[in-house]
Amino acid sequence: DLQLTQSPSSLSASVGDRVTITCQASQDINNYLNWYQQKPGRAPKLLIYDASNLETGVPSRFSGSGSGTHFTFTISSLQPDDFATYSCQQYEYLPPLTFGGGTKVEIK
Amino acid sequence: QVQLVESGGGVVQPGRPLRLSCAASGFTFSGYAMHWVRQAPGKGLEWVALITYDGSNEYYPNSVKGRFTISRDNSKSTLFLQMNSLRSEDTAIYYCVKDRRASSASGLLDNWGQGTLVTVSS
Numbered sequence: 001d002l003q004l005t006q007s008p009s010s011l012s013a014s015v016g017d018r019v020t021i022t023c024q025a026s027q028d029i030n031n032y033l034n035w036y037q038q039k040p041g042r043a044p045k046l047l048i049y050d051a052s053n054l055e056t057g058v059p060s061r062f063s064g065s066g067s068g069t070h071f072t073f074t075i076s077s078l079q080p081d082d083f084a085t086y087s088c089q090q091y092e093y094l095p096p097l098t099f100g101g102g103t104k105v106e107i108k
Numbered sequence: 109q110v111q112l113v114e115s116g117g118g119v120v121q122p123g124r125p126l127r128l129s130c131a132a133s134g135f136t137f138s139g140y141a142m143h144w145v146r147q148a149p150g151k152g153l154e155w156v157a158l159i160t161y162d163g164s165n166e167y168y169p170n171s172v173k174g175r176f177t178i179s180r181d182n183s184k185s186t187l188f189l190q191m192n193s194l195r196s197e198d199t200a201i202y203y204c205v206k207d208r209r210a211s212s213a214s215g216l217l218d219n220w221g222q223g224t225l226v227t228v229s230s
Contacts, residue, residue: 034216036153043203043220044153055218087153091215095167097143097155 002027002093006100012108019075021103023066023088031067032092038102039084047086048073075105083107110134110219112204117224120194130187130204130221138162138182141213144189146200147223156202157189161211172198194228201225 003026013019023033031051036044046055048064051071061076075082088100116128128144144156157178158167166178177190187204201223208216 099153
């Protein structure tokens with residue numbers, strides 16, 4: 001099965017920092033890569049779809065890029081509401097859908 | 109707006125069955141594929157099942173194939189997950205999730221319920 005390797009698994013950052021998370025696929029998935037945000041006790045929320053498209057209503061400080069096997073998720077200026085866990089997910093090869101292991105963004 | 113409300117979770121003994129339900133509203137349920145995704149305590153997300161908009165096709169990962177069955181009642185806008193032969197490793201929050209694309213399943217998960225907790229323990 002296709003694997004998604006997300007890094008780092010956790011990071012500490014301050015409000016205003018630029019944050020970057022990477023997701024590496026074990027096979028070419030074109031641009032069929034999504035990013036989700038999950039806060040404690042809450043359901044995941046779609047932020048970025050098809051690698052670089054911002055979901056409606058999501059602030060423009062969030063962005064995504066990449067294609068093939070290497071993808072990047074960026075928060076340009078970290079806000080207090082952004083402390084959460086972020087996960088990538090591929091849907092080029094379905095089934096199965098696969099998720100990355102998640103990156104927990106914590107306050108420094 | 110889209111609403112997905114799961115129910116049916118609880119504590120169940122290993123080997124016993126459990127059936128989850130998801131009541132959908134705010135969209136044309138019969139037009140969209142639906143998924144179940146789970147999250148074990150402190151772990152990442154794991155896709156569990158997919159059913160096409162008309163119920164004609166179902167898909168599962170190897171971890172649950174043969175034990176779990178996804179189904180839907182489009183007349184009642186309700187999604188189900190029948191879980192048999194439950195194991196301790198099935199302990200998780202189970203989320204009902206809507207697919208973005210109408211009619212065909214894409215795997216783009218755009219709306220999630222709040223989840224229902226299933227605990228498998230003797």
